[in-house]
Amino acid sequence: MEKQRIRTNPDGTKRALSNRHVQLIAIGGTIGTGLFLGAGSTITKTGPSILVVYAVLGLFFFLMMRAIGEMFYSDPSQHTFVSFISRYLGPAAGKFSGWTYWVGLVFVGMAELTAVATYVQYWVPGVPAWIIEIVFLAVLTTINLVAARLFGEAEFWFAMVKIIAIIMMIVIGIYMVVTHFKTPTGTATFSNITSGYALFPKGISSFVAAFPMVFFAFQGIEFVSITIGETKEPRTVLKKAINETLFRILIFYIGALVVIMSIIPWRSLTASQSPFVQVFQLAGLPAAAAVINFVVLTAAASALNSVIFSAGRHFYQLATEASEKSWVHRHFGIISRNGVPAAAILISAGFVLITPIMSLSHGLLAVFTIVTSISSDMYLIVYTMAMLAHRRYRASADFLPTGFKMPGYRVTSVATILFFAVIFVSLFFISGDAIPAVGAIIWTLVFGGWCYLEEQRSVVVNK
Template sequence: MGKTSITTNSDGTKRALSNRHVQMIAIGGTIGTGLFLGAGSTISKTGPSILIVYALLGVFFFLMMRAIGEMFYSDPSQHTFVSFITKYLGDGAGRFAGWTYWIGLVFVGMAELTAIATYVQYWLPNLPTWLIEIIFLVILTMINLIAARMFGETEFWFAMIKIVAIVAMIVIGVYMAFTAFKTPMGHASFSNLTASYSMFPKGINNFIAAFPMVFFAFQGIEFVSITIGETKNPQSVVKKAVNETLFRILIFYIGALVIIMSIIPWRTLSANQSPFVQVFKLAGLPAAAAVINFVVLTSASSALNSVLFSAGRHFYQLAVDEPDNSWLKRNFGAISKNGVPAKAILISATLVLITPLMSLTHGLTSVFTIVTSVSSDMYIIVYTLSMLAHRKYRASTDFLSDGFKMPGYKITSVLTIAFFTIIFITLFFVPGDAIPAIGAIVWTVLFGSWCYFDAKRTVPVVK
């Protein structure tokens, strides 16, 4: 595609991402290591009932994406969905959501960088963790600094690797199920899903505990919306990307889980090993562990790549929203010649650089785990604020009656907000999740109050 086809926005960013890039970024955001590595753990808690959990959460994430998509459709010039929180809920709520989301992204980036080092050491056990982390962080930061199109191209191929792995597992699994393939655990069959079925085979508490686990597996699904400000034909692309969210969840998550539990009776499935590795090994692929390790390495790299892209845009937006004379706006509220918020990307990457230092001091690991959990819990609050912003949008003069509307808004909006609230409450019933949930509440009360009162204090007087 020639340069002449790339439109430059008024702020200097370029609409260089094509529909092909955005659709793959959407898939990449939907599918993470939670499926490849964590599915065994979630299955072990509830058995086949986990399909209900994934389906239910999939529906509500789809509705959230429709709400966010509707706002982007009406104003595709925005770079982040947090911009709409500022626009419709006020500067205080926007500042709280922006900083909360950005800090959360930094911790997600740190967690993904840690995971990358672990996966690389599968092949190179003697290579220092800190060196692996620095190499990958530098490469992915450079990709983000070059151009949005380079980021899109990289994500396209990262997502393609994940899709090939899932489709291969599904195709092999369907063949094994239809041929009643014999395994050490019995015969592969779809009847394994319904054999001695119980809604709560390990108690209702384990069923409830699966909800936040699956919620965090879906976390990052909103990344696709952050590409809209740099996408060609944004209104048509946002409709396609959001509408296919539910379809992707059904195929890639629920389809994969159905095959896994058909091949391996869920009670014999190892919770500590990737179910993909287990299925490929049963199918006779001796290098199954190495293949899936490569897939999860690309998955973690994809997640870090997206984090750097998203964090850069969010920090840039935070800077732009500051007063003209502020230090933050002067230093980070600018776009580079390449059409990217380079300084905002670099400050985000620099904070992620703390990870290699942590690998040298084991005492920080437990603190990092707690803080990461707190930041994850705060995402539920930010998602809820985006839904409340959507309600305000619907009541505003910006509302497009012929736009890309959230289906059944009057009912689905309330249900989605209520569902996110329930998910947050379930954290208090899961061992280990209560303390981070309390931390998220404390952060919201303290930082949220400061943002609210500071916004009130700095409101300009209208003469």
């Protein structure tokens, strides 16, 4: 009966994802390994002020998602938000954004695959990383090749593991606070957050540096929009998924951080150890490290699964927008009998397969770290272009006055663009972030310039 309700799009893809799939994908997209492992580092840099950082960034990411969601609501047949950049900013901007975003996804996938191998080796240290990487990549690629619904099912359970871990930590933490649980660092109480509070306890530079760190923790939140083209009730599901994003951020990020700092005074946190592990160990869970290792393994596998799904759709979008005579269009602008862009998924996974080679050379790993940082910085540029495309959409004939409109558009649109610009500029004042930021600018000028010249040449030829 379920199969009979699945509609097929004109391009051959199937609307197989249900509301529960998309809702959990949306939650999973906001929860990465950064919360489970990196929260201790960000807390020790800014103290309780980290709550302000998460709240501000959560608000602007929500606004960005509302802008992207408004465009998808007007045309839910699209597979990626980059298609709107092509439509409203022109083919050159679309080609630049599409390839830039796809390259960034490949490097994110490589980073997550490396993380997967690291977490698996916690239990089987004798197994070479490259074997673990190939096995995981093969399994997740197969899941994506079979059907969109199977991808959605996998993401549903990956997200469920992360949600259960966070809820467990919050519930245990609240119990410890209510019972005034005694710890080696004092008593669990909410006053640990407000005691001796200062907005910049380690200087304004540390506070500013926290913004890019948290920004990259939120990176990938837009993945949920990429599922809309293959969702059964796209407009209904889209509104629900995006509107609840801010609520999720408040509960899962800010709620978790409040509990952590209530139990362990922020100055007593060990930055190098997961704060989740520290809380569970204080609560008397002897296998805390193993439990959290399983959770972060799930988070990394979830991110990799989403990357394969998203990268495949983006490469397919690039192929369909390419010249009909080009090899990219002929070989990758096609949908398989299963209703997925199989060829585009395979080539994306093929590039991620470079990761096992990286693990054989420390020199390559160093280069990989720099390139990954550059690709992360390029996301800021792509996000900004999506916001600019939204502004063009508002002025176009496609604009739906009764659609899923971005709240306070005249103010919030400009504010979001300016905020992304400020985040990018701040990279130049943070040690270790300036070189990747320069690399992102060079990529934009060189590759963006090439895309523009190619478009101009195409216009002249067609005349």
